Amino acid sequence: MKDSDSPMTAANRVSLATGLYFLATPIGTARDITLRALDVLASADVLAAEDTRSLRRLMDIHGIALEGRPLIAYHDHNGAAQRPRLLAALAEGKSVAYASEAGTPLIADPGYQLGRAVAEAGHLVTAAPGPSAVLAALAISGLATDSFFFAGFAPTASGQRQSFFRGIAEVPGTLVFYESPNRVAKSLADMVAVFGPDREAVMARELTKKFEEVRRAPLGLLADEMAERKLKGEVVLLVARGDPKQFDENALEDILREALKSGSVKDAVARTVEETGQPRRVVYQLALKLEKAG
Numbered sequence: 001m002k003d004s005d006s007p008m009t010a011a012n013r014v015s016l017a018t019g020l021y022f023l024a025t026p027i028g029t030a031r032d033i034t035l036r037a038l039d040v041l042a043s044a045d046v047l048a049a050e051d052t053r054s055l056r057r058l059m060d061i062h063g064i065a066l067e068g069r070p071l072i073a074y075h076d077h078n079g080a081a082q083r084p085r086l087l088a089a090l091a092e093g094k095s096v097a098y099a100s101e102a103g104t105p106l107i108a109d110p111g112y113q114l115g116r117a118v119a120e121a122g123h124l125v126t127a128a129p130g131p132s133a134v135l136a137a138l139a140i141s142g143l144a145t146d147s148f149f150f151a152g153f154a155p156t157a158s159g160q161r162q163s164f165f166r167g168i169a170e171v172p173g174t175l176v177f178y179e180s181p182n183r184v185a186k187s188l189a190d191m192v193a194v195f196g197p198d199r200e201a202v203m204a205r206e207l208t209k210k211f212e213e214v215r216r217a218p219l220g221l222l223a224d225e226m227a228e229r230k231l232k233g234e235v236v237l238l239v240a241r242g243d244p245k246q247f248d249e250n251a252l253e254d255i256l257r258e259a260l261k262s263g264s265v266k267d268a269v270a271r272t273v274e275e276t277g278q279p280r281r282v283v284y285q286l287a288l289k290l291e292k293a294g
Contacts, residue, residue: 013043016095019124020086022111023099025054027131027234028208030061037128038062044097046089048074048082050110051101058099074098075110083117090123102234104132108152108178134176137204137236140214144241147173156183158190165194170279175239181205181231188223191239195219200240206233252276256286265291 021040026032041047042064049055052073059066070089074082086096100109104127119125138145149171155161168175179187184203191201197220205213211233215222219239255275259268265287272283 014039016040016043016045017124018090018093018095019126020090020115020118021095021097022105022115022125022127023097024104024128024130024132025058025099025102026208027102027133027136028206028212030058032131032208033058033062034128034130037130038064040097040128041099043095044069045094046070046072046086046096048072048086048096048098049101050075050099050105054101055099074114079110079113083114086114087117087121090118090121102131102133104129107132107134107150131208133178133204133207133234133236136207137202137238138174138176141174141202141204141238142216143174143200143202143238145174147241148176149173150176153178153180154187154190158186161187161190162194165191169194169242171241172279173241175241177237177239179235179237181233181235184231184235184237185223185227185229187237188219188226191237192219192223195239195242197221197223199242202236202238204236204238205231207236209233252278252283253286253290256283257290260287260290 021044023037023040024034025037041059041062047055047066047069049071050073052071055071056066072082072085074086089096098105098111098114100106100111103109105111106115115125134150138148149168151164151168154164154177177187188201188203197218199219201217201219201222203213203215203222203226205211215225217225252272256268256272259271263271269280269283269287272278272287273280276283
């Protein structure tokens with residue numbers, strides 16, 4: 001055993017209620033798993049995992065024996081076929097533990113449909129929380145954490161990616177993305193095109209692992225730096241919230257009135273947002289006010 005001093009065997013299992021237990025697993029360092037997650041792994045009647053080999057390695061490190069319990073592969077490609085099997089186990093009064101390959105299940109990982117199906121069947125759905133690349137990256141980023149938006153993976157095509165970024169450009173919080181190391185440079189270049197070069201950004205790579213790296217710089221500088229590098233490992237990109245341009249309310253109203261003369265409310269709002277950089281919700285509410293006033 002590499003990271004555990006005492007094996008978890010049948011003799012020290014805990015009693016689990018019938019239900020589905022989502023387990024957060026380490027994103028790097030094996031000792032980042034919680035004691036409760038180890039209890040659940042040692043005690044659940046049925047184990048399911050996005051990658052059964054990864055879960056077996058984790059169990060071996062911490063001295064948890066499978067002892068004849070079912071270990072079922074459950075991922076995006078076989079979920080529809082495996083859900084009935086897991087639901088049947090729950091119907092028999094068994095406890096089921098599900099772990100993604102690394103991190104917290106459902107956070108850009110499989111498990112959503114399983115959780116819904118189990119809840120709709122009237123069974124307990126609970127979590128043994130723990131490691132998450134999103135929260136780890138936020139904690140060390142130096143960016144604001146009072147409000148943030150996790151956007152997952154951006155589209156792979158540049159045009160769709162820029163459109164995706166434009167759709168969340170006005171979110172009043174830190175933006176968090178997962179990205180493939182092979183696409184980091186392209187994503188950063190598209191971020192510069194949409195967000196501008198001056199917004200603070202962070203590239204966090206291989207979190208909690210031996211070669212953990214965190215780079216903090218304005219988007220333009222970070223994009224230039226990453227364009228010259230070939231990266232390996234898991235990557236989280238973070239972008240600071242933007243500073244909305246301050247616009248005189250009377251000037252904004254004049255621009256919107258002019259836009260309303262030649263288009264629908266939807267088109268006028270879109271045109272005004274693009275021209276002024278004001279939040280869409282603010283412009284839309286003003287458009288409704290002007291429309292009501294005739």
